[in-house]
Amino acid sequence: xxxxxxxxxxxxxxxxxxxxxxxxxxxxxxxxxxxxxxxxxxxxxxxxxxxxxxxxxxxxxxxxxxxxxxxxxxxxxxxxxxxxxxxxxxxxxxxxxxxxxxxxxxxxxxxxxxxxxxxxxxxxxxxxxxxxxxxxxxxxxxxxxxxxxxxxxxxxxxxxxxxxxxxxxxxxxxxxxxxxxxxxxxxxxxxxxxxxxxxxxxxxxxxxxxxxxxxxxxxxxxxxxxxxxxxxxxxxxxxxxxxxxxxxxx
Amino acid sequence: xxxxxxxxxxxxxxxxxxxxxxxxxxxxxxxxxxxxxxxxxxxxxxxxxxxxxxxxxxxxxxxxxxxxxxxxxxxxxxxxxxxxxxxxxxxxxxxxxxxxxxxxxxxxxxxxxxxxxxxxxxxxxxxxxxxxxxxxxxxxxxxxxxxxxxxxxxxxxxxxxxxxxxxxxxxxxxxxxxxxxxxxxxxxxxxxxxxxxxxxxxxxxxxxxxxxxxxxxxxxxxxxxxxxxxxxxxxxxxxxxxxxxxxxxxxxxxxxxxxxxxxxxxxxxxxxxxxxxxxxxxxxxxxxxxxxxxxxxxxxxxxxxxxxxxxxxxxxxxxxxxxxxxxxxxxxxxxxxxxxxxxxxxxxxxxxxxxxxxxxxxxxxxxxxxxxxxx
Ligand SMILES: Nc1ncnc2c1ncn2[C@@H]1O[C@H](COP(=O)(O)OP(=O)(O)O)[C@@H](O)[C@H]1O
Ligand SMILES: [Mg+2]
Numbered sequence: 222x223x224x225x226x227x228x229x230x231x232x233x234x235x236x237x238x239x240x241x242x243x244x245x246x247x248x249x250x251x252x253x254x255x256x257x258x259x260x261x262x263x264x265x266x267x268x269x270x271x272x273x274x275x276x277x278x279x280x281x282x283x284x285x286x287x288x289x290x291x292x293x294x295x296x297x298x299x300x301x302x303x304x305x306x307x308x309x310x311x312x313x314x315x316x317x318x319x320x321x322x323x324x325x326x327x328x329x330x331x332x333x334x335x336x337x338x339x340x341x342x343x344x345x346x347x348x349x350x351x352x353x354x355x356x357x358x359x360x361x362x363x364x365x366x367x368x369x370x371x372x373x374x375x376x377x378x379x380x381x382x383x384x385x386x387x388x389x390x391x392x393x394x395x396x397x398x399x400x401x402x403x404x405x406x407x408x409x410x411x412x413x414x415x416x417x418x419x420x421x422x423x424x425x426x427x428x429x430x431x432x433x434x435x436x437x438x439x440x441x442x443x444x445x446x447x448x449x450x451x452x453x454x455x456x457x458x459x460x461x462x463x464x465x466x467x468x469x470x471x
Numbered sequence: 472x473x474x475x476x477x478x479x480x481x482x483x484x485x486x487x488x489x490x491x492x493x494x495x496x497x498x499x500x501x502x503x504x505x506x507x508x509x510x511x512x513x514x515x516x517x518x519x520x521x522x523x524x525x526x527x528x529x530x531x532x533x534x535x536x537x538x539x540x541x542x543x544x545x546x547x548x549x550x551x552x553x554x555x556x557x558x559x560x561x562x563x564x565x566x567x568x569x570x571x572x573x574x575x576x577x578x579x580x581x582x583x584x585x586x587x588x589x590x591x592x593x594x595x596x597x598x599x600x601x602x603x604x605x606x607x608x609x610x611x612x613x614x615x616x617x618x619x620x621x622x623x624x625x626x627x628x629x630x631x632x633x634x635x636x637x638x639x640x641x642x643x644x645x646x647x648x649x650x651x652x653x654x655x656x657x658x659x660x661x662x663x664x665x666x667x668x669x670x671x672x673x674x675x676x677x678x679x680x681x682x683x684x685x686x687x688x689x690x691x692x693x694x695x696x697x698x699x700x701x702x703x704x705x706x707x708x709x710x711x712x713x714x715x716x717x718x719x720x721x722x723x724x725x726x727x728x729x730x731x732x733x734x735x736x737x738x739x740x741x742x743x744x745x746x747x748x749x750x751x752x753x754x755x756x757x758x759x760x761x762x763x764x765x766x767x768x769x770x771x772x773x774x775x776x777x778x779x780x781x782x783x784x785x786x787x788x789x790x791x792x793x794x795x796x797x798x799x800x801x802x803x804x805x806x807x808x809x810x811x812x813x814x815x816x817x818x819x820x821x822x823x824x825x826x827x828x829x830x831x832x833x834x835x836x837x838x839x840x841x842x843x844x845x846x
Binding site for chain 2: 271274275278280281300301304305306307308309311313315316317319321322323324328331332333335336337344380392393
């Protein structure tokens, strides 16, 4: 992995809430996401995973620290500037899918292309392609209400994929799914991560997802405590490069 | 996609859509009826003045309406005719009187006495009989829509007006007065005699100008020669009539007030439903924002919802309003719908709905896209 990282964050501090309820959710986090890798972000509840993912995806701005995404510095960008960055570079997958219940699968995916101002014909072609890639070619006109959780999450993955983003960020994408569907979604994400122009990060609790990871980052109490990378991909035994395993505790 | 999303959001909650449409429909119908009444009554009030052919009017000092004026002495005619630029000075008598129904009972009416041959004012929309027939003894023309008020059944019916016998020899359709008192057309002299006026009396002179004469110059010259009366333009005569009947009586203010009330109520209802719809779809708007949509895109979705509601509500409201218009045609208060009024109402509906969207737009402006994550 000698390529440039796609997302790079340095010394991120994030405070959430106000006054007495103020919480330091991230306490100095530095990390990069590399293309062609599926990275898992693991940690106990409340450790700051979602907060970090929001910052990586330019939904939240850090209290301190810097982010570059696909070579672009986010320093000083307005909310509109950040939105622009998201629509060009970031695909999101959420725990509860966040599909539009009044739009069918094809329309849900087209929406992500439409907000980019793409032409109607292009949105249809690209959305159909993305839905085929996630195995839903026969569900184009189905509405979320008539789909299983697994199918809905695959529509959400297609929506993230359709814009061909530099990075896909998934917050607990399997948490609401049974194990079979969870595996299917993880397999999809790891396939998507094989594209050498794209990084994929998935927040997860689920140890069963380890098998799909190229790299696992552990976070606790707002700090990265562990960052391990699998030596060779494609092994039937999962091994990690323990020499590169770093303790990042201060 | 913006339109699709707006449409789906709208039709997602049918009850709310129903409430929205009823709100808009209510506003459209109320405003259409009030403004249509305003237009209808204005037209009714100025119809006599409008039909009368004369660029200038010589009227008693302070005359404020067609039927409520005082009497001119008759000397004005010669002064007017000798003023350069004046082609004709046509006398008219018009005043309230009492019609005695053949079956008994009285009806207030307005006697309009003018000679058709003078070319100043003739009954229009004649559906039976003729202006020629007004020359017959006791002849009058009445409007068909007042049969019941006048206690007559058609041509050749007879009655009395302040003791003078009259006979209906011509019928018009649709010449109605704002005051609901029927206009009774007759000749100048018979009008004078019914109204017990002296032989030379008139309530107005219609001044017709010579070819090429300057209206302003003639008006000034007449005013100078006739210091005891007023010389006003046709437009001023219309303005005075409307001012007198619509605003002097408060009816105009009530109509305009009703229209404003309609707009206010409509705005409040639409603002309320649009806001609650936006609140229900907040998570979706946050998702849109997370997908990187500009805030303009989201505002457009909300405005499209408002515009679609406006169009639907307008179509429904106008179909009801047009029914009311059709029903009102021959009543005392006809409602008029003109293409201009219909278009203006459409623009007003759009503006009303756009204004209603401000609350919803302010709500999404405060949206935190981080709410898309389960925390
Ligand atoms: N809006 C907020 N206001 C205050 N504290 C918050 C807010 N959102 C999250 N937190 C706190 O920040 C910490 C990190 O939250 P989060 O990133 O959601 O953790 P995770 O996703 O790992 O469960 C938690 O202690 C949480 O309670
Ligand atoms: Mg979380």
